Amino acid sequence: MSDAWTDKLDLYLDGELASAEMRELDVHVRSCPSCAADVLNRVQLKRAVHSAGKRYRPSAEFHERVRRSVASEPRRSPMWIWLTAAVALVLVLAVLAISARQRQLAELRIAGEIADLHVATLASTNPVDVISTDRHTVKPWFAGKIPFTFNLPELENSGLTLLGGRVTYLDQSPGAELIYQIRKHQVSVFIFNARQVDQALTSDSGARKTLSFNLESWEQDGLRYFVIGDAGAEDIRSLAELFKKAARS
Amino acid sequence: MAEARLTVASFEELAMPLFDQLYNFANWLTQDRSEAEDLVQETYAKALKGFSSFQPGTNFRAWMYRILRNTFLTSRTGLKAMVAIDEEDASELPSGTETPESVLLQRSQEELLQNAMEALPVHFREILLLCEVEEMSYLQISETLSIPMGTVMSRLARARRALRDSLKQRLAMV
Numbered sequence: 001m002s003d004a005w006t007d008k009l010d011l012y013l014d015g016e017l018a019s020a021e022m023r024e025l026d027v028h029v030r031s032c033p034s035c036a037a038d039v040l041n042r043v044q045l046k047r048a049v050h051s052a053g054k055r056y057r058p059s060a061e062f063h064e065r066v067r068r069s070v071a072s073e074p075r076r077s078p079m080w081i082w083l084t085a086a087v088a089l090v091l092v093l094a095v096l097a098i099s100a101r102q103r104q105l106a107e108l109r110i111a112g113e114i115a116d117l118h119v120a121t122l123a124s125t126n127p128v129d130v131i132s133t134d135r136h137t138v139k140p141w142f143a144g145k146i147p148f149t150f151n152l153p154e155l156e157n158s159g160l161t162l163l164g165g166r167v168t169y170l171d172q173s174p175g176a177e178l179i180y181q182i183r184k185h186q187v188s189v190f191i192f193n194a195r196q197v198d199q200a201l202t203s204d205s206g207a208r209k210t211l212s213f214n215l216e217s218w219e220q221d222g223l224r225y226f227v228i229g230d231a232g233a234e235d236i237r238s239l240a241e242l243f244k245k246a247a248r249s
Numbered sequence: 250m251a252e253a254r255l256t257v258a259s260f261e262e263l264a265m266p267l268f269d270q271l272y273n274f275a276n277w278l279t280q281d282r283s284e285a286e287d288l289v290q291e292t293y294a295k296a297l298k299g300f301s302s303f304q305p306g307t308n309f310r311a312w313m314y315r316i317l318r319n320t321f322l323t324s325r326t327g328l329k330a331m332v333a334i335d336e337e338d339a340s341e342l343p344s345g346t347e348t349p350e351s352v353l354l355q356r357s358q359e360e361l362l363q364n365a366m367e368a369l370p371v372h373f374r375e376i377l378l379l380c381e382v383e384e385m386s387y388l389q390i391s392e393t394l395s396i397p398m399g400t401v402m403s404r405l406a407r408a409r410r411a412l413r414d415s416l417k418q419r420l421a422m423v
């Protein structure tokens with residue numbers, strides 16, 4: 001049974017011989033009964049071991065346990081995703097609501113203080129520090145008293161009269177207050193450095209009512225303007241427009 | 250491919266299809282179900298941790314088997330099982346003249362074969378399993394066991410001879 005080929009039978013059956021040798025051994029096995037019987041025995045053993053070797057099977061539970069331990073992410077249910085989205089949405093809305101409410105409170109506080117300043121001026125026996133109807137007198141008076149400058153509007157044919165001006169304070173920062181007469185109503189125009197006024201106050205208010213006063217506020221070229229008085233909303237608006245126009249010139 | 254960045258997701262895709270085979274192999278090595286489960290679990294944990302060091306394009310299956318085997322070898326059971334290995338001094342088992350293989354064709358004898366495989370030294374058992382059950386090439390076996398090709402061939406031949414010898418003894422007792 002032993003010949004030159006016997007030692008190569010395992011390699012032959014394991015498919016590890018070069019193809020030329022494989023063909024040669026094929027031919028040899030057909031003509032050598034001893035090797036043919038040996039090959040048969042070895043093939044039978046290989047098949048038997050192949051079958052007997054597949055002996056153990058893992059349980060589904062163990063398979064799942066290991067799969068979970070190496071999974072990239074735990075598998076989440078659609079309900080979990082919806083809940084996460086809902087919580088995120090509620091949080092965003094809450095933050096927006098809080099932010100809007102804070103801004104509203106800041107605007108109310110500033111509007112209240114502006115109304116107080118206006119009322120204090122009306123109640124004062126000396127409402128103005130510079131008494132003049134001439135804007136070319138009033139404007140230079142503020143030079144050196146406040147840390148900014150501004151333009152005063154031309155009032156011709158507007159029905160408005162400039163009564164004078166004074167230095168005032170809001171949130172510890174100095175500003176200008178100008179008092180105008182519209183028919184029998186006195187209206188104050190306050191001008192402050194916008195950076196010194198509450199940072200929450202970023203929007204233009206349009207005409208609004210504060211403690212029964214009409215108030216309009218806006219920011220222009222780094223200055224925050226307030227026009228307030230018991231005159232009609234239209235009068236307040238027209239004075240505001242004159243200031244906006246003067247600032248642009 | 251070589252430059253491809255391997256992700257955790259691709260580890261799961263590559264490794265989980267090998268799960269049943271590795272579990273079977275682990276049981277043959279440890280001869281104990283609970284130990285085999287620990288071995289498989291540890292193998293997957295180690296492989297996931299070391300996945301960034303796996304070279305894409307090389308044999309992933311051989312890599313996983315190598316991790317499992319190395320983990321086994323460093324376990325208490327593995328150390329005990331492998332202490333008997335001494336390739337050079339292993340005596341050549343005589344080649345028998347009888348042919349017990351045909352008896353194994355009968356399904357009822359599968360248990361007898363499994364017992365004979367269990368009784369083999371672990372280094373014979375594992376190389377037989379890699380070759381016959383996992384149908385690995387000699388090159389893959391060489392990578393898995395970290396031994397030269399020549400040792401694969403000689404160890405495999407000795408393992409087969411030892412199995413045939415053991416079978417003959419068992420059949421003689423039946």
